[in-house]
Every structure is written in C-alpha cells, then in structure tokens.
Amino acid sequence: MLSNKLQKELNNQMNNEFFAEYEYLSMAAYFHAGNLDGIANYFHVQAQEEHFHAMKIFHFILDKGGKVELQQIAKPDVDFASPVAVFEKALAHEQKVTKSINDLMDEAIKENDHAVNSFLKWYVDEQVEEEASASKALGKMQIIGGKGEGLLMMDQEFAGRSFTAPAE
Numbered sequence: 585m586l587s588n589k590l591q592k593e594l595n596n597q598m599n600n601e602f603f604a605e606y607e608y609l610s611m612a613a614y615f616h617a618g619n620l621d622g623i624a625n626y627f628h629v630q631a632q633e634e635h636f637h638a639m640k641i642f643h644f645i646l647d648k649g650g651k652v653e654l655q656q657i658a659k660p661d662v663d664f665a666s667p668v669a670v671f672e673k674a675l676a677h678e679q680k681v682t683k684s685i686n687d688l689m690d691e692a693i694k695e696n697d698h699a700v701n702s703f704l705k706w707y708v709d710e711q712v713e714e715e716a717s718a719s720k721a722l723g724k725m726q727i728i729g730g731k732g733e734g735l736l737m738m739d740q741e742f743a744g745r746s747f748t749a750p751a752e
C-alpha cells in the first residue's frame with residue numbers, strides 16, 4: 585500500500601506532467617502561428633512524452649492499489665516574448681520537474697518504500713535526458729539568435745522528430 589503522503593505526491597506529480605503536456609502544446613501553437621511547423625513538431629513530441637510520463641504514474645498508482653485523483657490542470661502561458669524565450673522556459677520547466685521528482689524520491693527513501701523508489705528511478709534517468717535535450721535545443725536557438733535562416737534550418741531539423749514510447 586502507498587502511504588497517504590506518497591499517494592498525494594504521486595497524484596501531484598501526475599498533475600505536473602499533464603500541465604507540462606499543456607505547456608508544450610501551448611509552445612507548439614506559438615510556433616505553428618509563426619509558420620514554423622517543424623519546431624512546433626518538436627513541442628508536440630514533448631507534449632506526447634509528458635502525456636506518457638503522466639499515464640505511467642496513473643497506472644502505477646492503480647497497480648499499487650492507490651487512488652488516482654485527477655486535479656485541475658492550470659492554464660499554461662499562451663504568450664511568449666520570442667523563440668529564445670520559449671526554449672528558456674522549456675529548460676526552466678524541466679529543471680523544476682527534476683526538483684519535484686527528486687523531492688518525491690526523497691520521500692520514498694524516507695518511507696523506505698522500495699517499489700516507489702524503483703519506479704521513480706526511471707524518472708530520475710529520464711530527467712537527465714530531458715534536461716540535456718532542452719539545454720541543447722536552447723543552446724542552438726541562442727546561437728542563431730532566434731531568427732533568420734538559422735531558424736528555418738532548426739525548423740527543418742525538428743520536423744523529423746517523432747515520439748516513440750520508451751520501454752516500460
């Protein structure tokens with residue numbers, strides 16, 4: 585059985601992941617509106633990953649005999665100052681998620697809950713990749729200054745990205 589505290593925190597984390605899906609969809613919309621459908625595709629794939637992250641927690645809570653409590657999803661930002669600002673926000677968001685996963689892991693360790701600890705290891709590893717990927721994308725966007733031909737090249741590069749559900 586999950587402790588009440590871990591059940592609550594897992595439900596909160598699931599909500600964080602659904603919110604992240606929303607945030608990335610909002611970023612995708614920003615780039616579609618700017619005729620950069622390839623970069624929009626990058627954020628659609630991000631959104632799909634976040635949905636996967638949320639649903640993985642959804643099923644884990646149920647597998648543990650816990651209660652899934654869906655919460656309201658906050659409104660994401662819908663206005664962005666520039667393409668660079670979007671990628672800065674994406675990286676900051678991933679850093680925040682890493683912190684919340686680490687806090688959750690701290691609680692699992694404190695409670696000596698081995699199943700939750702083992703489950704969360706996947707997220708700890710995933711966050712290393714998520715941060716690295718967001719950091720690289722931001723770095724490229726900063727190099728090109730978020731405009732000109734470089735932006736079109738990034739658009740082409742990101743058009744090819746697709747979502748593959750990671751192995752369970």
Ligand code: FEO
Binds near residue numbers: 678
């Ligand atoms: Fe679910 Fe991008 O962290």
